[in-house]
Amino acid sequence: MAAPIDFYFDFSSPYGYFASVKIDELAARHGRQVNWRPILLGPIFKVTNSTPLLNFPLKGDYATRDWERYGRLFKVPYKRPTPFPFLAVNASRLFYWLQGRDPALAHRYAQAAYHAAFGEGKDITSAEASADVAQTIGVARTEALAALNDAAVKDKLRQEVDAAIQRGVFGSPLIYVDNEPFWGADRLDQVERWLKTGGW
């Protein structure tokens, strides 16, 4: 079987959310699996000298309108949480902790966290809120809270973010098909074409 697609995203990224609702089916149509890889745009933006979208005058207004429009286009619920953007460090740590135990469970966690944040507009920033999401997919809340204090879990996320930067990840979503990078929910059609044709 061909290598999985790498799907890098920040849990605080609406475009990551929109890509997340399509990516698995898209990949499956071409016999691929998806390696979900949460990252943090905060440390990445320090490297790229960038800043969250809403900090750019005019562009932030466009993005706000565009996210609403994407929700309607993709026919998925969309509600922006407060605060926004939010620090996704707890959600991301829980993801990698779960991945070490059960990759399928980590995948369900990511979907649940994205749905809570952007489908329902919930604030999933805190350790408690991230653990609440874990509980909805059957993970013991106390275990999740304990994991968030585990130095190895913290290290794992740091390593993932560092490795992503080394690879060139500068935004969310960033999707690699056999090392070919595609940035943005608006490139899913190109991702599909690449999968279908093997490139151009």
Next chain:
Amino acid sequence: MAAPIDFYFDFSSPYGYFASVKIDELAARHGRQVNWRPILLGPIFKVTNSTPLLNFPLKGDYATRDWERYGRLFKVPYKRPTPFPFLAVNASRLFYWLQGRDPALAHRYAQAAYHAAFGEGKDITSAEASADVAQTIGVARTEALAALNDAAVKDKLRQEVDAAIQRGVFGSPLIYVDNEPFWGADRLDQVERWLKTGGW
């Protein structure tokens, strides 16, 4: 007939170039014309606190690769000029000067300027080089050079850029269909869908 599409672009924008080779036919398929409107990202980025793509580490590398990939995808010649990005003030002034005389000629000028800059990789920055492009479409070089010194021509471009900023234009290409904005060559499919369906 429905209102024309507004197509804002900077002559120094590769994504603007790629959109430019598709936009007229796309609009025509839906009974629309296109109002080509060159703008300058320099003054716009001052308002949006942004900077040219290549100034963003990692993102600039991606963009460089993406432009090559777009050339192959759209099957159009692509060669990045030196310097890049370049100041498109002369090309933009010539466009608006020609538009005041003959809109069809201005349109041909824009296509010729984009082709020279990104199809052939020519440096069209200077007054002389911009006038050379005008000459290729039958405009007298001396007249073009004189127009570039005309205060009214300079004012016209300044007004266009100011009006674009007032409208919310923050990048290139920025395409408006009945006041609905779409940013990027990768949104041409959404532009087409909006034209077809009247929105979603």
